[in-house]
Amino acid sequence: MSRRVSASQLALACWLLASSCASELPRRSPPLAGMDEPLERIAPPDDEAARQALPKGSFTGASVGDARQSLDAMLGEPEGVVVQAVVENSPADAAGIEVGDLILEVLREPPIALHWPSEWRRLELETEPGAKLRLVIDRAGAEREVELVPVARVRSAEHEAGQRVREEERVGIVLRTATEVEARAAALGPGGGAVVVGLTRESPWREAGVAFGDLIRAVDGVEVAHPAVVVDAILSGPEDGELELEIVREQALVTLRAPLSRREQQVTEISLPPLFSYEKERDASTTSFLLGFVKYESTPAAWRLRLVWLFAFAGGDADRLEIVER
């Protein structure tokens, strides 16, 4: 026995079909599009010869690293620096410092709390050989004070590889660790400072005057002892807020106020089945009338017009470049 399908049943079926096909809403905003990362900025400059020529500072014999040894610790600023190696018979060895100790603080007026390895390296560079350093260290949960007397360093410290960090939710920026030469020129310790090597095209920091190659020295008055300091400041800043950036540009200090952006809102889907539908995802859009009787799709590189489901016209960028008149 055959049954006729009424228009309302058909509409209901279409609606059910359309709602079952609805895609999941993304949980997070997409990364900011249009990141510019000039090729010449990808690798840090080769300034090893200049680094070797820099004053060598003092030698403590303690190599330190990032103290964030747990996921919880990585959610915030590190507390102290962790000792990764102690040279035998070095001042650190004589002071009783051991691998795994956490160096928390330097007792002087005012006390210096340590967070990043670059701050320890800066201390080594700035302390005169023979001057006493009183340190607070944490060993297995118990704090103690030790006295360390650095000696003159006779050879430059080992070169340390830099890092690149990326923030692409609010500002759209790529930073690399400054080289030791760049960092010390900005009065930071080796491993400190963040050099701008990538920016999204619509980044609010471009408009604020941040340029490729700028070395960010401080954010809201806090020294950039690691590029992560900048990223944390961006991510924890208020919506529509601003950050005060202290930038070293061509050996001059520049201060800028750089806004934190809020994203534009856009309509990505309109559906009035079976009359009209419109969908936009990233750079691709699809517009359709009368269940696809007329359908137009476009991306930045190509387009296609389909009529009566069968007839199609398509086009887009060719595989040749236009000849540009000079």
Next chain:
Amino acid sequence: MIALLAALQAPAREFSRIQTLALDAGFEAHGASLADLDGDGAPEVLLALHERGKDFSRSIEVWKSGAGGALSRAERIPLTPDVVAFAHADLRAGGGEELVLFNAGGAFLWLRGENARPERILECDFLWQTADPESAFEWSEGLRDLDGDGFTDLVVPEPGGFAVALQRRSGVQGAPWGVVSRARVPEDASDEPIWESAALRRGGMEHRESNGSFSIGLSTREAVAGSDAADLLRVSEHVPAPFWLDWDADGDLDLVLQTPHALHVWTLTPAGTLSSAPQLSLSLPVVEDTARELDASYSAHVVDLDADGRADCVIFAGDKRSEDVRTQGLFFTQAAVREAAPLFGKDGRPSSLLVFAGFISGPTFKDLDGDGFPELTLRAVRPDLIDQIRSASTESIDSDLYVYRNRGGVLSRQPDVVRSHAIPLEAFQLRAEFFGDVTGDGLSELFVRDDPEHVRVLMLRAQGPKEKSTWSLLEKPLWELEVGEKARVQIPPPRKGSKPSLFILEAGHVLWVRFG
């Protein structure tokens, strides 16, 4: 004719492709899995590694297919010493899967590459409170869509129960894991005895996920030479393994836990919450009592046997009234219960029964033919097993693999497939499991490792018209490989639209075997 010409011209597809992932010197792999982290549709290989001789020097390597399908190391993610486990799933609904790391205090999303940093997604007391210095294990069972809204939810075992966090579409920006419930296991689950193991006798830590439960044992011993050193501290935490399936046919997954005396049910509310205490506690008709601890065949399973959207229960237990060694399979279906308490009915009578000669082990319910009804696969050993071991008359024991087909919710009375294995008596475990359709005929193939140095894939074949077809296993292997005696084999969960694959973890390298 065109089709014939096309078929002739089409290049012959390899049946299997083996790719070697060579590890850096000094590293060993403890686990391997597949995850599409970059959202390009092709999965990357994740390897859980440890640097030999260095405690807590653990990492996850991401290997990506490049041009021509060659695999290369794309990233190595060092794990901080507190990381106990990891998992991967598409948590953010789009853009690929994300990596989730668990420590004693909760679950964290790990942003990769130049964005590398953790983001806390759930604060809870993870059951395994201490990390293994040599490995971080995969806990992807903890990530699943419980309410069917398309977003992955989170289930974390805690001491005494489970933390369940649901993502909702209406979640506030930055806090999508707003609906957090804590299901507390009733007290009769805490009867689990403290186990003995070499690791615990030495003083150390061990976590287990077996016998239907998750456990952690931790012991600290006096540093005294000899075996008489006393425990300074011994801790054992235990929660039963959760079964997540639809209890009430409302389309979402509910939590079912089996404790020694009861089956407890928590139903998920439309708001996405679970109550602290179970809504329903059903006394088990066959309890796991002290006498049952010696019953090698005892196990209980919650599964939807008849695909009616409601959970059923199957209990396997030794038949104590029989003089012969035999095991009963008691099947309780919700559809069969008309009155009184659901599932077990008024008097706890099963709706059907299967009897097996001897002991059984490893019963699993898996749909082998894609009809939506799970088949029963189990291994049985002869009734005279104990005499056989005692007399040491042989160097191996015989074990039979049985497959019972499920036709429309009813299991065959007799096994449809039987395969015998002789298992060496020395410390080796037979591994035989159906792992997916390799040949494309709709039937799952059997992976077998019945001797330590060979792995094989056997074809499950159907003969005759569909309704009355019979199944058999082809003895000639479809595929076979010689492996090291200590090699470990991992079968990653099936991925939508792709054929099954295997990982073989050996010293210095990992083999990824892809079929079809």
